[in-house]
């Protein structure tokens with residue numbers, strides 16, 4: 230049973246005025262609303278109190294702005310929830326969540342997810358893939374593995390996420406959303422609790438979680454993308470793909486102005502073609518949205534990749550010494566070693582992803 234406190238008790242414990250507490254509640258509501266616990270607005274938990282105390286500290290003692298406090302809270306949310314001292318080290322205990330998305334379908338998201346996953350795993354990091362795509366060429370197909378279960382089994386049959394995780398090459402842990410993704414919008418309270426507990430567990434298992442969001446502008450795609458640490462937007466030289474890519478970037482920035490978005494130009498002829506694709510989109514994004522896209526690199530259109538796909542093998546394994554394989558390794562190096570995503574506009578975590586799910590689910594329940 231969670232211990233609950235009145236606002237008076239919270240004021241006494243934190244030294245904040247009641248009006249200040251209400252103000253912080255409204256400004257930092259993403260950190261202070263735990264609707265899934267069934268609390269009303271006059272009930273507070275230990276977690277609320279420690280977060281409020283932390284906010285007070287950052288503002289009073291360290292002179293942080295609201296945005297700075299939010300960034301700080303995101304990076305220490307997990308340790309705050311554990312009740313301990315917030316860790317100064319970003320990433321401790323967190324999976325870095327990278328959502329791979331696109332406006333148009335068929336531009337190569339799943340190929341990017343699978344090969345980046347391998348490339349990252351080859352650097353010694355523990356990698357998970359959350360396949361939130363309902364498309365046909367799923368992650369498991371390209372990985373050459375057969376999941377027995379998907380998220381729907383967690384929701385319906387009380388299986389644990391562990392049962393649902395399929396091990397791919399290099400220990401990559403793959404969760405297939407399958408039909409479960411569609412059902413996420415209509416979960417009962419009990420199912421929601423089960424899923425959240427399970428996802429929480431996964432957070433401790435991996436260093437990097439790649440999310441294949443599928444294409445287009447659906448609720449799930451956007452939620453996943455908006456709350457990931459970084460978004461990898463995939464496009465091709467095709468003008469329609471660029472227009473759709475622009476649209477999704479625009480919507481993502483409207484949802485989360487601090488998103489870190491990088492672009493991968495896929496199916497290009499060579500590096501110059503890739504730079505052209507990047508520059509075209511970057512110019513449009515800069516002009517209309519006043520945002521600097523990160524250039525994550527390019528992937529050439531490659532017969533090797535097509536052949537590998539047909540063989541249900543990631544090209545990084547099937548043909549490791551080809552240009553296309555090198556392209557993928559370069560993108561991994563860019564994401565991890567160089568200062569891309571260094572615009573540092575957002576500090577996020579898997580906890581945010583779960584927050585997104587919670588809000589998504591809470592929203593659909595209250596809308597029901």
Ligand SMILES: Nc1ncnc2c1ncn2[C@@H]1O[C@H](COP(=O)(O)OP(=O)(O)OP(=O)(O)O)[C@@H](O)[C@H]1O
Pocket residue numbers: 331333334335336337338339340341362364365366443444495496497528529530531532534535538553
């Ligand atoms: N660089 C490339 N060179 C050649 N073929 C490619 C390349 N990238 C992807 N493809 C091929 O394009 C097709 C679509 O790729 P993929 O399934 O990765 O795209 P997707 O964006 O995930 O599609 P969907 O929107 O349907 O999920 C596949 O047959 C894949 O082999």
Ligand SMILES: [Mg+2]
Pocket residue numbers: 338339340362364366367441443
């Ligand atoms: Mg796909």
